[in-house]
Amino acid sequence: MSRARITLDRDFTIGEVPRRLFGSFVEHMGRCVYTGIYEPGHPEADQNGFRQDVMKLVKELGATVIRYPGGNFVSGYNWEDGVGPVENRPRRLDGAWHTVETNAFGLHEFVDWSKQAGTEIMEAINLGTRGVDAAREIVEYANHPGGTYLSDLRAKNGHKDPFDIKLWCLGNELDGPWQIGHKTADEYGRLAQEAAKAMRFVDPSLELVACGSSSSSMPTFGTWEQTVLTHTYDEVDYVSLHAYYYEQEGDVGSFLASAVDTDYFIESVIATADAVRAKGKHKKHINLSFDEWNVWYQRGLDTEDQPHNVAKAGWREHPRVIEDKYNVTDAVVVGTLLNSLLRHGDRVKIANQAQLVNVIAPILSEENGPAWKQTIFHPFARMAELAKGQILRLSVDSDKYSNAKFGDTDLVDVSATWNEETGRVALFFANRGLEEAADVEVALRGFDARQVVRSEVLEIPEDGDRFTINSQDQPGRVGLKALDGVKATGSELRLTLPALSWAVVELDVVKA
Numbered sequence: 001m002s003r004a005r006i007t008l009d010r011d012f013t014i015g016e017v018p019r020r021l022f023g024s025f026v027e028h029m030g031r032c033v034y035t036g037i038y039e040p041g042h043p044e045a046d047q048n049g050f051r052q053d054v055m056k057l058v059k060e061l062g063a064t065v066i067r068y069p070g071g072n073f074v075s076g077y078n079w080e081d082g083v084g085p086v087e088n089r090p091r092r093l094d095g096a097w098h099t100v101e102t103n104a105f106g107l108h109e110f111v112d113w114s115k116q117a118g119t120e121i122m123e124a125i126n127l128g129t130r131g132v133d134a135a136r137e138i139v140e141y142a143n144h145p146g147g148t149y150l151s152d153l154r155a156k157n158g159h160k161d162p163f164d165i166k167l168w169c170l171g172n173e174l175d176g177p178w179q180i181g182h183k184t185a186d187e188y189g190r191l192a193q194e195a196a197k198a199m200r201f202v203d204p205s206l207e208l209v210a211c212g213s214s215s216s217s218m219p220t221f222g223t224w225e226q227t228v229l230t231h232t233y234d235e236v237d238y239v240s241l242h243a244y245y246y247e248q249e250g251d252v253g254s255f256l257a258s259a260v261d262t263d264y265f266i267e268s269v270i271a272t273a274d275a276v277r278a279k280g281k282h283k284k285h286i287n288l289s290f291d292e293w294n295v296w297y298q299r300g301l302d303t304e305d306q307p308h309n310v311a312k313a314g315w316r317e318h319p320r321v322i323e324d325k326y327n328v329t330d331a332v333v334v335g336t337l338l339n340s341l342l343r344h345g346d347r348v349k350i351a352n353q354a355q356l357v358n359v360i361a362p363i364l365s366e367e368n369g370p371a372w373k374q375t376i377f378h379p380f381a382r383m384a385e386l387a388k389g390q391i392l393r394l395s396v397d398s399d400k401y402s403n404a405k406f407g408d409t410d411l412v413d414v415s416a417t418w419n420e421e422t423g424r425v426a427l428f429f430a431n432r433g434l435e436e437a438a439d440v441e442v443a444l445r446g447f448d449a450r451q452v453v454r455s456e457v458l459e460i461p462e463d464g465d466r467f468t469i470n471s472q473d474q475p476g477r478v479g480l481k482a483l484d485g486v487k488a489t490g491s492e493l494r495l496t497l498p499a500l501s502w503a504v505v506e507l508d509v510v511k512a
Contacts, residue, residue, distance in 0.1 A: 002438045004398035004412035008425075010446025010511065014391040015346035017417055020167075022384035023122065023352040024063040025292065026110070027071035029097050029359050030321030035367040036357035037113060038105045042368060049105075050113055053371045057363050058117050058356065061377060062384030065120040067169065067291050067352045068110050072096035074172050075128025075180040079138045082106020083157050093315060095180055100317050107142070111163050120167065122209075122291070122352070127171030127191055128181025136198040139168075143203045167207045167350075169291065170195055170232075173214045173242065175224050185224045189231030196235035209238040209289045209350070216243065216265040225269055229276040229286060238289040238350060239273060241265055244296035244360075245333060252329065252466075253403030256432040259336035259413060260406040266290070266344045289350040293337060295330045295376065296322065296360045324360050327467045328460050328478055328500060331375035335430045335458075335502035338383050339415040342428070345391045353380060364472075372475035375468075378458050379428070382480070382504045386426040386454075389419030401432065412438050412497065418509075424453065425507045431497035434466070442493035447509040449488035457483040459501035466500055480504075 026032055035042075037058075040049035069077060073096045081090055081103045089103040114121050123142070125135050137150055142163040144151035151162070170192040174183045183191070188211060196208050210232045213221040225239060243265055245258035266288060273286040313319070326334075334353075341351045357363045357371075362380055365371035398410035413430040425447060431438045458480050460466055470478050483503050486495040491512060497503055 002399040002411045002433055002436050003440075004396065004410070004438055005441045005443070006397075006414055007395040007443040007445065008392045008416055010418065012393040013418070014343065014393050017342070017387050017389060017391055018345050018349045020065045020120070020350040021341055021345060021348065022062055022380070023065040023067065023291070023350060024061070024356040025067045025071070025352045025354040026069070026356050027354075027359065028069050028073045028077070028094065028101055029071060029355070030323065031318050031358040031365075032355050032361070033105050034102075034318040036365055038109065039367065048109070048112060050116060051365065051371065054357055054363060054365055055117060057371055057373060061362060061381050063119055063356065064384070065122050065167065065350065065352070066114060066117075066356065067122040067124060070096070070124055070172055072172065072179060074124045074126050075174075077126050078130070079107060079126070079134070083108060083141070097321060098313070098315065099319060100315050102317060108158060111159065121163070121165045122167045122169060122350070123165050124169035124172055125195070127174060127188070127195060128179060131191060132195050132198045135195040136202050139199045139202040139206070166205060167209070168199065169209045169240065170236070171211050174211050175218055175220055176214045185220065185227035186231070189228040192228065193231045193235050196232060200235070207238070208236045209240050209291065210236040212239040212241050212269060214242045216261060216268065222268065222272055225272045226276060229273055230280070233276055233280055233282050233286065236286065238287050239269060241269055241288060241290045242292035243290070244292075244294055244298065245337070246295055246297045247329065251404055252434065253401065254405035255329070256333060256336070257403050257406040257409040258333050259340040260409060262293075262337055262340040263344075266340070266348060270347050285347070287349045288344075288347050290341060290348050291350060291352040292354040293351060294354050294360050295324070295326065295333055297324050322360050323358055323364070325469045325471070326374040326376045327469050328375055328458070328464070329466045331379060331458055331478070332430050332432065332500055332502050334376040335379035335428065336413045336432070338379055339413050339428055339430065342383070342387060342391055342415040342417070366472060370472060370475070372470060372472065373479070374470055375458070375478045378480050379502050382456070383428055386424075386504065386506055387417045387428070389417050389421065392416040392418055399438075412440060423509055425509050427493075427505045429497055429503045429505070431499060431501045433499050435499055437499055438497045440495050440497060444491045444493060444509070446512050448490050448512045449493060450508045450510060452486050452488050452505065453508050454504065454506035455483040455486040455495070456480040457498060457501050457503040459498040
C-alpha cells in the first residue's frame with residue numbers, strides 16, 4: 001500500500017478559479033461539427049439541426065468557453081464562406097485535413113449553438129493565408145452594432161444584434177511547419193501585432209490571444225514566445241500553449257506522469273513572458289491560454305482514421321478523423337492534466353480540451369445514432385461542476401515511482417478548491433499506481449469538516465482492465481461510483497484510492 005499526506009490551509013490560496021479553465025474546442029475537422037454537434041435530419045435534431053442528445057451531454061460536461069473554428073482548419077479558412085444563405089455558400093477544399101468543407105455550418109450557426117449551450121465563444125482568425133484586413137472585418141461583422149456595410153450584412157443574414165464576441169485567437173500554431181501559412185516568430189509577431197491593433201480599432205474591449213508554441217518539444221520553444229511577445233506585448237492579453245500526450249511503446253509510467261511536462265511547459269512560458277515584461281518595462285502581466293490539450297494517440301498521417309493521402313482516400317466530406325477511444329488509463333491522465341491547469345490558475349486563465357465531440361473528444365456520437373460519454377468525460381465534468389472559489393495551495397508528501405521520462409514522480413496527484421460562499425472544499429485525486437491502492441491523509445488547517453457531501457471514484461471495473469472503454473453497446477461501462485470508506489473528522493480527512501483511479505471528495509466545512 002502506498003501512502004500520501006496532503007496539507008491544505010484556508011489562508012494559503014493561489015487565486016480564484018478561472019471559469020474559462022473548463023473550455024472545449026469545436027473545429028471543422030472530421031465529425032466534430034457534422035454529425036457531431038450538427039446533424040439535420042437526426043431524430044434528436046432541433047429545427048436548427050443541432051443534435052439535442054449531444055447538447056444534453058455538452059451541458060452536463062460543463063464546458064464554459066468553446067474555441068472555434070480551428071485549429072489547423074482556420075489557417076486556410078475564409079470566414080465569409082460561413083455566412084449568408086446556406087444554399088449560396090461555396091464548397092471548399094480544406095488543405096489542413098484534406099477534406100471538402102461544405103460550409104453548411106458557419107459563424108451564425110455557431111453563435112446560435114453557443115447561445116443554446118450556454119457557452120462563451122472564443123473565435124480564432126486566419127493569420128495563415130490572410131491578415132490584417134480580414135481580421136478587422138470579421139470583428140466589425142460580429143460586434144459592431146449597425147450602420148456599416150458589414151454590420152448591416154450581419155443583420156441582413158439574420159442577426160440584428162451584435163454577437164459581442166470578446167475573446168479572439170490571433171491565428172493557430174503558426175510555429176508549426178505543418179501549418180498553412182507557417183511563419184517565423186518575427187513574421188508572425190509583426191502580423192499578430194498589426195492584426196491586434198486593427199481589431200481593437202473596431203472594438204477596444206477585445207481580449208486577444210497570441211500563438212505560443214505548439215508543444216514544449218518544438219525546436220523553437222522559448223525563443224518563439226520571447227520574440228512573439230516582444231512584438232505583441234502591449235497588444236495581447238494571453239499567449240497560447242498546446243500539448244497532447246499518449247502512451248508510447250508501452251511506457252505507461254511516463255504516460256501517467258504527463259502532467260509533469262504540463263507543469264514544466266506552463267512554468268517555462270510564465271518565466272519567458274515575465275522576462276519580456278521586465279526587459280520591456282511593461283506594467284501588465286501576460287496570462288496563459290492552454291487552448292489545446294488532451295490525450296491523443298498520434299498514429300501517423302496516413303492511417304484509416306486520419307487520411308492525409310488524398311490520392312489514396314480521395315476528397316471526402318467529414319470523414320472519421322482521429323476518433324480515439326479513451327480507456328481508464330487515459331481518464332486518469334486527463335484528471336492529472338486538469339489538476340495541473342487548476343494548480344496554475346493564477347496565470348492559466350483559459351484552457352480548452354480538444355475537441356468536444358468525436359474528434360479526440362469526451363463525447364462520441366454516431367450518424368443517425370446515439371451519443372455517449374467517453375471515460376475522460378467524468379473527471380472534466382466533475383471538476384467543471386465543483387472547482388469553484390479559491391484554488392488552495394497544497395503541500396503534498398507522496399510515495400513516488402520511477403519512470404523513464406520524468407524520473408521519480410508522485411504516485412498521488414491532487415488539487416483542491418474552497419468555495420467560501422457554499423462552505424465546500426473539493427479535492428480531486430489521481431492514483432498513478434498500477435498495482436497498489438494508496439492510503440491518503442489530508443490535514444485541514446483552518447477548517448473543520450462537518451460531513452462528506454460527495455465521494456466518487458472512477459477506476460478499473462471489476463470485469464475489465466486499464467484498457468477498458470465505453471462503447472455504443474456499453475456506454476456506461478466506465479463511470480463514477482461511490483468511493484467507500486472516506487472519513488472526515490474535524491481537521492482530518494482519510495481515504496483509500498484504488499489502484500489506477502481518479503476520485504473526487506467534496507466536504508462541507510466551517511472555518512476553524
